[in-house]
Amino acid sequence: MSLLRAEGLAKEFGGVRAVEGLDFEIREGQVFSVIGPNGAGKTTLLNLLTGIYRPSAGRLWLAGRALAARAPHQFAAAGIGRTFQNLQIFFNMSALENVMAGRHLHERCGLLAALARTPRLARAERDCRRLARELLEFVGLAAYADAPADSLPYGALKRLEIARALAAEPRLLLLDEPAAGLNPSEIRGIDGLIQGLAKRGITVVLVEHNMKLVMGVSDHVLVLDYGRKLAEGAPEAVRGDPRVIEAYLGGAEH
């Protein structure tokens, strides 16, 4: 069944159309990849799907219901999580606290309880801490748990973002170039991580330049060019599409 559906999605910046008339559907449990040359509108699309940008036109449905969220935190509450292309780590906390902060949606805690540290809160905190450690273990960062986030190497930070996003238990996880800047062995690790997510039943939207990674893990690929849909389909079908080859080879970048 369809988890997320977009209809006529568009975003304009002062006359420049970054995304235009986009229709697509992401099915539950899929790894859904979005590819395209630089400036094709991929990150803009993710920003639209997380409420960071307000669409100029178009509508979104989540699990069959119109998405009423406005602010990004409401998108998060609706079950959409993400990572960022240029890292948005909380560098003022430890790795573990980063993940715990990611669990914000599942912690009911009033101001007074927080100030007085009620026994109930203390229990909830213990659970939260345990869960965060498990997630760090899942992404392979158990050793860094108590280290300040700003002391972690780049590759580890990429995984930390994934762990933080997972802490919110999203139904839909958007990964913005998780492999960018990583070496081949680290990329293999990310590959395995994404497959692990799929096994957990999490629907993944992957924006990525690394074709090998995309073709290896995706169930469905959406190709953007100049903010419009260029092609869509199974990885093999997209790979052979002459328009896609034209866009990539004809473009200046690759």
Place this chain on the structure above:
Amino acid sequence: MRGLLALAAVVLLAPLALANNYHYEIAILVGLNAIVCVGLNLLIGYAGQVSLGHAGFFGIGAYGSAILAARYGWPPLASLAAATAAAALLAWVVGRPILRLRGHYLAMATLGLGIIISIVITTEDRYTGGPDGMSVPPLALAGFALSGERAWYWLVGALLVATVWLSLNLIDSPVGRALRALHGSEVAAEVAGIDSARHKLLAFVLSAAIAGLAGALTAHYAGFITPGKATFLHSIELVVMVVFGGMASTFGAVVGAAVLTALPQLLTVFKEYEMVVFGGVMMLTMIFMPTGLVPTLAMLARRRR
């Protein structure tokens, strides 16, 4: 927790070193400033939102309680509570629009807010006594007037320990993590489901309420209040205390308040050179310890181990 116990020990043992009422006075002022700074540090150090207007909330607390008690005959405890609530209420009302601003624009807006409050206090002399100030009745707890430096020392000391305890609890709770998260990256915090506007407002209101409470206590302690404590110069002084001691460090805020409250008393030996020395100390400290006193010393201690 170790830090909290150490603080409590300092508060308990300090009287051994306090020889006279003047020493107690300094200790009380340190405590009152430290309470404000611990609150302000939640906003500036943890949530990353600079306010250059907190003396305004301090002034509302001080004058609110003073006016209710002196002019309308409220029992001081009730006026204290009402004035604290008034500071919080004002912060809540203006906080939402103001906190949408970022960085220097937020600094300017809070500065403007503080200045407006201080102009109102200075101008409405029928209620506030104007620039020459007004007398404030003493604080009475259950019918007994709280008077004398020693009684006040214990009250302020207990309140300081309590404030630090509450602040430490808050920082290490989901709410505190949310505040720190939106300081680290507001967009990432939002995407993690943290309502950044609500949490900024929370920190703003909480710090304003604490400043208001400390203001009201200061007024009742001193027995006399002038608009000087509501001016932008005092706002800046408070921020300097927080940054000097160390942003995002509760004990840093306490140490910053202590050093910068006591320093001018020590620097009187420099006579006319006092300002030069004070400015120089401030600059050198921030140049060589840019993260503030306590975090820098803590880092040095870790390195030596």
Place this chain on the structure above:
Amino acid sequence: MSGELAQFLLSGLTVGSIYALVALGFAIIYNASHVINFAQGEFVMIGGMATVSLLGAGLPLALAAALAVALAALIGLALARFAVQPARGASVVTLIIITIGAAILLRGLAALVWDKRIHALPAFSGDAPIAVAGATLAPQSLWVIGVTALIVCALWAFFNRTLNGKAILAVSHNRLAAQLMGISVRRVLLVSFALSAALGALAGILVAPITFTSWDVGVMLGLKGFAAAILGGMGSGPGAVLGGLVLGLLESLGAGYLSSAYKDAIAFIVMLAVLMLMPGGLLGARAAERV
């Protein structure tokens, strides 16, 4: 009554030009370093006080003024070199506190080297008021307004026609890219501090016949200049000038038509309202968040 309105406008324009000059100093340093220099008002003070004392020593006004501007520029250089430069990489708030410390230090030094009295400079072209549209204007106001206009033009030329100026602009737009282009960020920082200190001092000399000068005149002027710079949009030169003029006019119209006791409050309330509607100031960059 139109004479009344004209008087309020002229008064606002004079005061606004003073604020604008101070605000420009904030803008230049902000552009080069993203530092808000809270010692900017002290440069204004140094300009006025140094000129007064050099005049007292028997120097002609022009020479005294030139020396005072040079002195301020030197102090600006020293501030950048010995206080801001070593703390690069510290948080913005830390840098602000350093400049606040510098302001206290400079005020203290001024009180020691000079005195704590209030001084006046003679008006450059006498005190005979000039009648304009049923209102009057002091000749010194024309000096302030005229020099402000000249400085705006000169700054425009500096930033668009000279290498140093372009370097500052480049650094303000993208520090890393500028560095890669071989621009010395260090040098830009020094130039910008010296420039804005000189500008502040010049403002201090120009306004001293109107506002007088004293060791602590920088506090209020610095505050108003900062407000003007923010109102106009931090880092924007034209914004700083516009912000200054708007602030000056708000104050004089507020005092004239509403309440002189609340004129500063009125100006700040309008400022807050403007910031609510334009969170980047009147002419500030509309920064879109990049993720």
Place this chain on the structure above:
Amino acid sequence: MNLRTWFAAALLAATAAVQAQAPIRIGSFLSVTGPAAFLGDPEQKTLELYVERINAAGGVLGRKLELIAYDSGGDAEKARTFAKRLIEQDRVDVIVGGSTTGETMAVVPLVEAAGMPFISLAGAVVIVEPVKKWVFKTPHTDRMACDKIFVDMKARGFSKAALISGSGGFDKSMRAQCLGVAKNHGIAIDADETYGAGDTDMTAQLTKIRNAPGVQAVLNAGFGQGPAIVTKNYKQLGIAQPLYQSHGVASKQFIQLAGDAAEGVRLPAAALLVAETLPDSDPQKKVVVDYKRAYEARFKQDVSTFGGHAYDGLMLAVEAMKKAGSADKARVRDALEQIRGYMGTAGVVNMSAQDHMGLDLTAFRMLEVRKGDWALVQ
């Protein structure tokens, strides 16, 4: 006895005397920095100068004076802390200080509780009305200044005046007093404008005053650079009505700042400003001329009445100690209250249990600026 043994004996005697007689401690807190620095600065200088001179002349009651002065920066809370320091830590015998009314009022509860004689140098009438047991003051009150000005206005046949004042404590207190007593003199205040601290242009306020119908004279309550700017703007706008300033600008500095615009401005002030032009028969002449010469010779600055207040405060304290024959606080206080006919820079002081200032209107002179100097209005 040769010279050396004589010298040694003298030294020994002197040391013994010093050990036997600890100095009398004069405590002070003044706005040496901050917005009221132009009050605190001459006050501090005066105290230092005269403590030195008194000591050089052998001290008081055979004991030296020791001055312990702190800079309050005009901040009332700091003033209170320093007052506590003077009382508790430095254990001074008397306090002479408090440049502003706010500072003074903030320490009143302390000195009253501690039983510390305190001579304030601030202006407002609230300091001595109602009378506080341990608190005295040396300057004229703002109400007296209002009275003096309104008497002069009335004598010139005016009945409608306008008021413009600053937003500081001195300014606002005087404004309130003037509004209060105007009616007693048959003067109606038809316009009432305010300017802020650090304001640089008052033409907007003055334009409103100019356009208020029927105003015959304008009174500016304020001190610092504000009144000088008002005076310049006044001239610039070509307002013809006479301008009165307050005793808050009573120093040559005002004339230097306002320049030609100050011509014809009147203000009430102590005779200090016109010391040399007083007739030799004037009983105050000697005191004010001596103080003026001593101050100006030492500091190369024009004398101001503010420094004069500090002079009076110190001298009253010394006078009281001599009268009491000791530095005992209670006895000094009682002696202060009984001082009659003391001639100070502000005028003749006649203290009593009902009056802890002891000055009357005759102590005030109406001065006018003529040819760039102060002149007595006869």
